[in-house]
Each structure stands twice: as C-alpha cells, then as structure tokens.
Amino acid sequence: MNQIILLFLFSSLTLGTSIVILSQHWFTIWLGLELSTLSLIPLINTNMNPRSNEATIKYFLIQAFSAALLLSGVTLNLWYTASWSIESTINNFYSYSIILIAIIIKLGLAPCHFWLPDVLGGLNFLNGIIIASWQKIAPLFILLNLSYLLPHEGIILSSILSILIGGWGGLNQTSIRKILxxxxxxxxxxxxxxxxxxxxxxxMIFIFYLINNTLIFLICSTNNLIYLSNLNKCNISLYSSILIAIALLSLGGLPPLGGFINKIIPLTLIFYNNNLILAPALFLGSLTSLYYYLRIIFNTSITLFPNNSLNLLIINSNTPNNLNSFISILSPFPIFGLTFLSFIYSYL
Incomplete structure (x- = not known):
C-alpha cells in the first residue's frame, strides 16, 4: 500500500479514537467510532486473500450493526432527555440497555463475543494488534464514562461470562491467534x-493489557508462531522464548510479574463490596486461561536446545529493525510493570 495512503488511514484511525475519548456529545462520539472503523477496513484487508476478506467483511458487519444499535439507544435517550450530552443524569433503562449491548458487541464481550476469534483467526498478527488492542480504547472509554448509568447487572453478567468463556474457549483451540x-x-x-x-x-488494568498484549502479538508475528502443533518446529531464539513466557505468565497474573496486580485489584474490590459469590468464577476463568498459556510456553521451549544454540539472543534476523526495537522497548514491562502501575494507581 502507498505510504501516503497508509499514513492517512492511520491518522484517521487515531483521530476517530481521539474524538471518542475527548467528546462529550453523543453524535460526535458516534462519528468517531465510524471514522475509526472505516479507516481500519482498508488496513486489515491489505493481504487480499480469502480468509482476510472474510474476516474483514465479518468485522465490518459486526461494527456496522453495533454502531446502528448505539445510535438507536442514543436516539431513544434523546427522546427522554432532549440532550445529546453524554453527561445527562436522567437514567432511562431501555436506552442505556441498548447502549450497553452496543458497547458489549464492540468490545467483544460475552455473550456477543463470537465474532472476535473468527476475525482474529483470519488476519495476521500485526492487524490483530489493532483489533484486539487499539480498537478497544474507544468503546472502553464510553463504558468508563457511563459506568454509573449503565445497568449494573448487565455489566457484571457480561463480565463473568467473558472471564469464563475466555478461559474455557481457548482450551480446544490450536490456532495461536484464536487463543489470543x-x-x-x-x-x-x-x-x-x-x-x-x-x-x-x-x-490502569487496560493500559497494562494493551502493552503486554501488543508485546505478545509482536513476538508471535516476528517468529511466525501460527499453530500450537508447529511451535516446536519454529526457529525461535532463547530470548524470544523467555520473553513470550514472561509476557504470558504476566497475563496469567502470576506474582511477582506485572499482571499480578491486575488480578489482585478486581478481587480486592469484589471482597470490599461483599460480592464474594463472584470470586469462584474469577478463579476458575483465570486457571483455565493459565493452562493454555502454559501450553504455548511448553511448545515454544520444548525443542529450544540444542537447535538454537548459536542464536540464543537474536530475536529474528529476518524481522524489520523497527519491530525488533519495539519489542526490546516493551520487553521490561511484564516484569517491572507491577511497580510502574502501582505508582500510577497511587495518583488515580
């Protein structure tokens, strides 16, 4: 793709997300979501193969439906409040229920999660970073701004289902992209x-997820880690193997890695608010997720020696230098992210 067109699309993608974050007007929020979606479609369809085309069409249809649903909820809210402001204090159950469903679809939360594994399974890892990380920023900010107005039962139910399905759903997958x-x-x-x-x-938890998830996707992309069955045949270096192991264990929430605080904070808030009934579901979802993280770690390290004895600290000589540099910049985060995030949280 032409570099000027590529720059224009990335600029539009960034602009759309920025509009959603900064705006307090429902119509401009909707425009920002549409701008980021329409900018992303040409970016993720650069490979021009059948699987990529199918994933692009699925993503477009899902996002178009959720955008229409969001606009319907906003219009219904306008009928009751006579205001486009997102800060309206009048809580109409029906309008905010529709808005919550639209946000759940855009985030890929259960029970509206079915599109995410199919879309990521048909795209390469670099496009997957945008879908799984960047495109979650805008709907998440809407959720955070409206968390006191949206139906609380719906948020809790969708969250628990997502944690359980996210853990159990990855157990029978062989594609790394679908596992992620x-x-x-x-x-x-x-x-x-x-x-x-x-x-x-x-x-704060989302910031950690964003950085750690980006690191894992980049390592998988640079080492061409596609299927679990082929991981033991990949020429992965010791450095990359250790790095992906630390990043995955950090996502799993094992101490003393940075992801540990991402599990402790929600559990602390749950116990503090006497919602102890939610804890078993959270533990069960985390343990099952940790199992398929360990499968990836085991398969990437099982044939590490002696095949890679001459290239222990090389990431991948065929990888562009900018990607290698980016991986090196992000690599300390899974280890020292706990200290970094604790420092940030003390000021929130």
Missing part, C-alpha cells in the same frame, strides 16, 4: 468488571 482472541475476551471481562467498582483502576 479468547485471552482478550477474558481480560476485557476483568476490565469491564473492574469498571463497575472503580473506573480508574479499570483504566
């Missing part, structure tokens, strides 16, 4: 659940 899709569903469930109790804590 179910991992994304699970983590977004944790983030959405935390938003009900503390939007600031939810934002």
């Amino acid at each position: 899709a179910f991992s994304s569903i699970s983590h977004l469930g944790w983030i959405a659940l935390t938003s009900f109790y503390s939007p600031n804590a939810s934002l």
Whole structure:
C-alpha cells in the first residue's frame, strides 16, 4: 500500500479514537467510532486473500450493526432527555440497555463475543494488534464514562461470562491467534468488571493489557508462531522464548510479574463490596486461561536446545529493525510493570 495512503488511514484511525475519548456529545462520539472503523477496513484487508476478506467483511458487519444499535439507544435517550450530552443524569433503562449491548458487541464481550476469534483467526498478527488492542480504547472509554448509568447487572453478567468463556474457549483451540482472541475476551471481562467498582483502576488494568498484549502479538508475528502443533518446529531464539513466557505468565497474573496486580485489584474490590459469590468464577476463568498459556510456553521451549544454540539472543534476523526495537522497548514491562502501575494507581 502507498505510504501516503497508509499514513492517512492511520491518522484517521487515531483521530476517530481521539474524538471518542475527548467528546462529550453523543453524535460526535458516534462519528468517531465510524471514522475509526472505516479507516481500519482498508488496513486489515491489505493481504487480499480469502480468509482476510472474510474476516474483514465479518468485522465490518459486526461494527456496522453495533454502531446502528448505539445510535438507536442514543436516539431513544434523546427522546427522554432532549440532550445529546453524554453527561445527562436522567437514567432511562431501555436506552442505556441498548447502549450497553452496543458497547458489549464492540468490545467483544460475552455473550456477543463470537465474532472476535473468527476475525482474529483470519488476519495476521500485526492487524490483530489493532483489533484486539487499539480498537478497544474507544468503546472502553464510553463504558468508563457511563459506568454509573449503565445497568449494573448487565455489566457484571457480561463480565463473568467473558472471564469464563475466555478461559474455557481457548482450551480446544490450536490456532495461536484464536487463543489470543479468547485471552482478550477474558481480560476485557476483568476490565469491564473492574469498571463497575472503580473506573480508574479499570483504566490502569487496560493500559497494562494493551502493552503486554501488543508485546505478545509482536513476538508471535516476528517468529511466525501460527499453530500450537508447529511451535516446536519454529526457529525461535532463547530470548524470544523467555520473553513470550514472561509476557504470558504476566497475563496469567502470576506474582511477582506485572499482571499480578491486575488480578489482585478486581478481587480486592469484589471482597470490599461483599460480592464474594463472584470470586469462584474469577478463579476458575483465570486457571483455565493459565493452562493454555502454559501450553504455548511448553511448545515454544520444548525443542529450544540444542537447535538454537548459536542464536540464543537474536530475536529474528529476518524481522524489520523497527519491530525488533519495539519489542526490546516493551520487553521490561511484564516484569517491572507491577511497580510502574502501582505508582500510577497511587495518583488515580
């Protein structure tokens, strides 16, 4: 693709997300969501193969439907409040229920999660980063801004289902991209659940997820890690193997890695608010997610020696230098992210 066109599309994608974050007007929020979606469609369809085309069409249809649903909920809210402001304090159950369903679809939360594994399974890892990370920013900010108005039962139910389905759904998958899709569903469930109790804590958890998830996608892309059955045949270096192991264990929430605080904060908020009945579902979802993280780690390291003895610390010589540099910049985060996020949380 032409570099000027590529720059224009990425600029439009960034602009659309920025409009959603900064706007307090429902119509401009809807325009920002549409701008980011329409900018992304040409970007994710650059490969021009049948699977990519199918994934692009699925993504477009799902996003178009959720945008129409959001506009319907906003219009119904306008009927009751006579205002386009997102800060309207008049809570109409029907309009905000429709808005919540639209947000759930855009985030890929259960029970509207079916599109996410199919879309990520048909795209390459670099496009998957945008779908699984960047495109979650705008709907998440809407959720955080409206967390006190949206139906609380709906948020909690969708979050618990996402954590459970995200954990169990990845157990029978062999595609790394689909496994990461179910991992994304699970983590977004944790983030959405935390938003009900503390939007600031939810934002901090999302920042960690964004960085850690990007790192994992980049490592998989640079080492061409496609299927579990082929991981033991990939020429992956010791450095990359250790890095992806740390990043996945951090996502799993094992101490003392950075992801540990992402599990402790929601559990603390749940116990503090006497919602102990939710804890078993959270533990069950986390344990099942950890199982398929360990499967990836085991398969990437089982044939590490002696095949890679001459290239222990090389990421991948065929990878563009900018990607290698980006991986090196992000690599300390799964380890030291706990200290970094604790520092940020103290000021929220």
